[in-house]
Amino acid sequence: MGLHLNLALICFLTVKIVASETIPEDYRLPDLYDPMFYQIQIVITQEAFTEASNEFTGQIQSFFTLKNETESISLHAHHDFIKINRIQLNGDEVASDNYNVDNVTDILTINTALLEAGSIGILLIEYTGVLSTSDNYGFYKSSYIDDDGNTKYLATTFFSPVYARRAFPCFDEPALKATFDFIFTFPSDLNILFNTDYFYSETNTTSGLKTISFNTTPRMSTFLLAFVLSDFTCTTGVPAASVPLEVCSRNATVASRQLASEIGASLLESLSNYTGFSYNMAMQKLHQVAIPDFAANAMENWGLITYRETALLWDETESSNYYKQRVITVMAHELAHQWFGNLVTLYWWSAIFLKEGFATYFQYHTPHEVIPAWELDKQFVIEQQHSALLRDALENAHALHADVFTPAEITARFSTISYNKGACILRMVQHFMGEDHFKEGIQNYTATHEYASVEPDDVWVALSSSVLESVSYLPDDFTIVMENWITQPGYPVLYVSVNERTVTISQKRFLFSGEDTTSKWYVPISYSISLDPDKFGRTSPILWLTPDSDETFTLPVNCSWIILNNKQSAYYRVNYDDGLWDNIATALLSYNFDGITDLNRAQIVDDLFNLARASYVNYARVLDTLAFLTNDISYFSWYSAFSGFDFLLTRVGEDSFLGRSISATVLNSMFALYSSVPIAVLDEDDQIYTLKQVLAYSWACRLGSQDCIQQLQTLFSQYRSSGVRPNKNLRGIVYCNALRYTSDSSDWNFLWEAYTNSNDLATEQITILSALGCSRDEDILREYLSKSITDGSGIRTQDSLSVFSSVYTGSPKGIDVALDFLIENFEVIAARYTSMNSLGNLIRGIAERFTTESQVSKLRSFIETENLPEAFQVAANEALETANTNLIWLETFRDDLLQYYDNGGYRTVGVSFWILVIFVLLLSNS
Numbered sequence: 040m041g042l043h044l045n046l047a048l049i050c051f052l053t054v055k056i057v058a059s060e061t062i063p064e065d066y067r068l069p070d071l072y073d074p075m076f077y078q079i080q081i082v083i084t085q086e087a088f089t090e091a092s093n094e095f096t097g098q099i100q101s102f103f104t105l106k107n108e109t110e111s112i113s114l115h116a117h118h119d120f121i122k123i124n125r126i127q128l129n130g131d132e133v134a135s136d137n138y139n140v141d142n143v144t145d146i147l148t149i150n151t152a153l154l155e156a157g158s159i160g161i162l163l164i165e166y167t168g169v170l171s172t173s174d175n176y177g178f179y180k181s182s183y184i185d186d187d188g189n190t191k192y193l194a195t196t197f198f199s200p201v202y203a204r205r206a207f208p209c210f211d212e213p214a215l216k217a218t219f220d221f222i223f224t225f226p227s228d229l230n231i232l233f234n235t236d237y238f239y240s241e242t243n244t245t246s247g248l249k250t251i252s253f254n255t256t257p258r259m260s261t262f263l264l265a266f267v268l269s270d271f272t273c274t275t276g277v278p279a280a281s282v283p284l285e286v287c288s289r290n291a292t293v294a295s296r297q298l299a300s301e302i303g304a305s306l307l308e309s310l311s312n313y314t315g316f317s318y319n320m321a322m323q324k325l326h327q328v329a330i331p332d333f334a335a336n337a338m339e340n341w342g343l344i345t346y347r348e349t350a351l352l353w354d355e356t357e358s359s360n361y362y363k364q365r366v367i368t369v370m371a372h373e374l375a376h377q378w379f380g381n382l383v384t385l386y387w388w389s390a391i392f393l394k395e396g397f398a399t400y401f402q403y404h405t406p407h408e409v410i411p412a413w414e415l416d417k418q419f420v421i422e423q424q425h426s427a428l429l430r431d432a433l434e435n436a437h438a439l440h441a442d443v444f445t446p447a448e449i450t451a452r453f454s455t456i457s458y459n460k461g462a463c464i465l466r467m468v469q470h471f472m473g474e475d476h477f478k479e480g481i482q483n484y485t486a487t488h489e490y491a492s493v494e495p496d497d498v499w500v501a502l503s504s505s506v507l508e509s510v511s512y513l514p515d516d517f518t519i520v521m522e523n524w525i526t527q528p529g530y531p532v533l534y535v536s537v538n539e540r541t542v543t544i545s546q547k548r549f550l551f552s553g554e555d556t557t558s559k560w561y562v563p564i565s566y567s568i569s570l571d572p573d574k575f576g577r578t579s580p581i582l583w584l585t586p587d588s589d590e591t592f593t594l595p596v597n598c599s600w601i602i603l604n605n606k607q608s609a610y611y612r613v614n615y616d617d618g619l620w621d622n623i624a625t626a627l628l629s630y631n632f633d634g635i636t637d638l639n640r641a642q643i644v645d646d647l648f649n650l651a652r653a654s655y656v657n658y659a660r661v662l663d664t665l666a667f668l669t670n671d672i673s674y675f676s677w678y679s680a681f682s683g684f685d686f687l688l689t690r691v692g693e694d695s696f697l698g699r700s701i702s703a704t705v706l707n708s709m710f711a712l713y714s715s716v717p718i719a720v721l722d723e724d725d726q727i728y729t730l731k732q733v734l735a736y737s738w739a740c741r742l743g744s745q746d747c748i749q750q751l752q753t754l755f756s757q758y759r760s761s762g763v764r765p766n767k768n769l770r771g772i773v774y775c776n777a778l779r780y781t782s783d784s785s786d787w788n789f790l791w792e793a794y795t796n797s798n799d800l801a802t803e804q805i806t807i808l809s810a811l812g813c814s815r816d817e818d819i820l821r822e823y824l825s826k827s828i829t830d831g832s833g834i835r836t837q838d839s840l841s842v843f844s845s846v847y848t849g850s851p852k853g854i855d856v857a858l859d860f861l862i863e864n865f866e867v868i869a870a871r872y873t874s875m876n877s878l879g880n881l882i883r884g885i886a887e888r889f890t891t892e893s894q895v896s897k898l899r900s901f902i903e904t905e906n907l908p909e910a911f912q913v914a915a916n917e918a919l920e921t922a923n924t925n926l927i928w929l930e931t932f933r934d935d936l937l938q939y940y941d942n943g944g945y946r947t948v949g950v951s952f953w954i955l956v957i958f959v960l961l962l963s964n965s
């Protein structure tokens with residue numbers, strides 16, 4: 040199908056295209072237009088829903104006001120997808136030599152006689168368009184196999200951030216908002232969904248085409264428009280206030296729509312209440328649609344949210360608690376965008392956190408209000424904050440607000456920094472303001488900026504208006520306090536030292552490598568001390584560290600320890616002097632960890648691993664302090680600990696002597712955790728218990744616990760003999776470990792067969808895909824990778840990266856197999872992964888796990904000898920740099936770690952708990 044598209048494109052190159060020396064600013068439209076209204080008509084016939092054609096025709100009429108006088112009009116039209124047939128400006132025909140499309144910037148420029156400032160422009164463009172079949176962006180074609188084995192095509196859209204210009208010519212920048220009227224003509228046996236409801240429909244029985252006109256949209260950005268033409272069916276959900284909710288998908292998945300249908304209303308109402316702007320003030324309906332081929336988890340199109348199937352469809356008996364949480368949190372994220380991004384929009388892509396930071400914050404906050412037992416407020420810290428702190432410690436981290444121009448730069452900004460760090464900064468603000476003030480500030484924000492566009496300072500001005508009375512607690516003006524968090528990359532590590540009873544706190548930027556002593560921040564500081572009656576409860580700041588000076592204060596008498604950053608509510612790491620670290624380690628070994636809560640234990644674990652990686656403390660300090668984990672069964676402490684051990688094991692190689700020593704010690708220390716979640720006791724109503732059970736068994740088996748391996752192998756054997764799938768929550772770990780430890784290749788084939796037979800259950804398919812790479816048989820892994828790049832194998836292109844990642848994360852052997860396969864099949868892979876971002880992620884993912892010089896050399900010589908695409912070259916060089924840094928890490932720390940583990944590792948009690956557990960199990964079985 041890629042070929043079909045290429046042929047079609049060659050024909051379209053007859054549009055006059057100019058390519059010139061392009062400077063970054065050329066990608067922006069001049070600040071000339073105030074778009075008001077578009078009327079767009081699209082005609083798409085039956086042929087486009089077959090393999091025969093990908094074409095449609097369109098006509099736009101755009102009405103705009105000119106801010107200044109001009110002799111040319113510029114707007115976007117993607118040269119690969121739009122062939123312009125005719126242009127009229129203010130009723131006058133524009134000759135074809137008076138317009139051109141730049142094939143680099145995709146800007147269509149129309150030359151005209153002088154147009155006055157303040158005048159209204161009316162632009163009419165007729166064009167022929169092409170549906171994309173090579174990627175899932177713009178107006179594109181997706182397909183699925185129905186129950187009778189027939190391929191069914193659908194045409195759908197994904198316009199964020201710069202792809203509306205592939206479907207119709209438009210002023211395709213987020214701040215250039217307008218209202219839209221859409222009229223579609225399409226085959227009458229299909230149905231259509233759009234942002235708004237339709238008001239008129241007519242069928243032409245001769246042509247077999249139906250025409251539908253939709254209600255005018257609210258004033259909105261082009262990237263939030265969407266339409267889906269398909270034979271999907273919908274389930275009516277619980278309505279939210281007066282707004283009807285529908286969940287739609289291919290009909291075979293009807294049973295999996297229930298969760299989304301039921302939960303959507305409560306999330307939407309919670310957000311309406313929180314923002315003080317009821318959803319139905321802007322939109323009168325909400326459709327949520329699962330698309331078989333989809334570029335992201337979901338897209339927040341206003342009133343018509345689209346999802347990957349695994350992010351919306353959930354089967355009560357077949358899909359795990361993990362996916363239930365995923366559906367609900369992704370849905371909350373997209374619903375939050377209806378306010379943060381759709382109603383109030385970022386002025387330009389330089390500040391993506393203005394939508395993604397807010398949506399990621401509410402992704403946890405809103406479901407936490409609806410389902411508090413899931414402890415999503417705490418899950419936020421380990422999932423979002425720890426990964427943000429990790430990414431933001433690299434020298435090439437970008438600031439939350441920094442210029443971008445080209446589509447590639449814009450796309451790259453949909454990053455861990457924009458999402459996770461953006462959310463962390465908002466959470467920090469919420470904690471230092473207090474929840475009530477924050478909520479009131481958010482209501483000011485939506486009320487002030489509804490239907491408009493904002494810059495970062497607009498957020499702080501709106502929030503500060505709710506704290507005028509108590510503003511004295513801030514060390515400076517709100518926007519000044521926030522400025523460095525937004526315009527500087529990175530974050531501070533605070534150094535806490537104590538002399539007698541005087542505590543001194545200083546700051547500098549935390550980096551894994553290099554030095555930065557100039558970046559400083561306003562840091563809100565909360566802390567707990569050993570004598571606090573209410574330890575870790577208070578998150579409003581006790582004091583502020585300013586960019587100008589260190590802070591000092593006096594501890595009470597008999598205070599044995601101090602820990603900064605209650606609930607890890609602010610965005611920084613903490614390092615202590617040796618005496619304080621010793622006291623913290625002792626407290627953690629005391630009864631009930633001396634009151635140090637699980638979230639702050641998780642913080643200490645995460646900080647220690649990363650402080651050691653950056654040489655602030657040595658690994659003996661980390662591993663000795665972590666001795667408390669032997670007594671800890673908290674999901675949160677262990678989630679952090681496993682992330683830290685994953686880094687160590689990946690660096691040293693799991694199969695190395697040191698890797699085996701680390702594995703044995705971790706296994707020993709997780710005995711209490713493992714015993715607290717036996718497989719015999721399943722409790723899917725307890726979310727944290729279930730997540731913990733999967734985490735503990737996944738790690739115990741990976742580390743080589745025979746007890747764990749045997750239990751999961753037994754469950755797999757039962758599956759093979761009975762055909763009844765294992766418990767839905769255990770499936771992922773059962774499948775993976777069965778393949779990891781089997782010598783019978785028919786196990787892999789059995790699971791592959793199960794994959795191909797679960798076409799209507801996306802969560803099962805992705806669970807199996809992630810497990811198939813756990814095999815240690817190199818031939819099987821190669822065959823698996825081949826399937827991922829073979830048309831008709833049953834693996835969708837959107838899932839190919841998951842296949843690769845399951846291979847290179849599945850075992851140390853998988854890293855070499857994936858690298859060799861990538862090198863040997865590069866041309867095919869590059870043609871298939873048309874988005875260079877995916878190729879870049881692929882090579883980064885593999886290289887990140889290199890442990891030997893020979894792996895690095897192989898990649899280097901491949902990069903040097905092959906003529907690689909430029910965008911991939913950049914990613915490949917970055918990957919090489921990371922791999923080199925990792926080897927240097929190994930060189931630097933291997934001896935320390937070897938010495939540590941030679942000396943007996945953890946300060947554990949010296950009994951092999953695993954001998955004990957097997958003994959106990961033997962007794963209980965006898």
Ligand SMILES: [Zn+2]
Pocket residue numbers: 339372376394395398
């Ligand atoms: Zn988002």
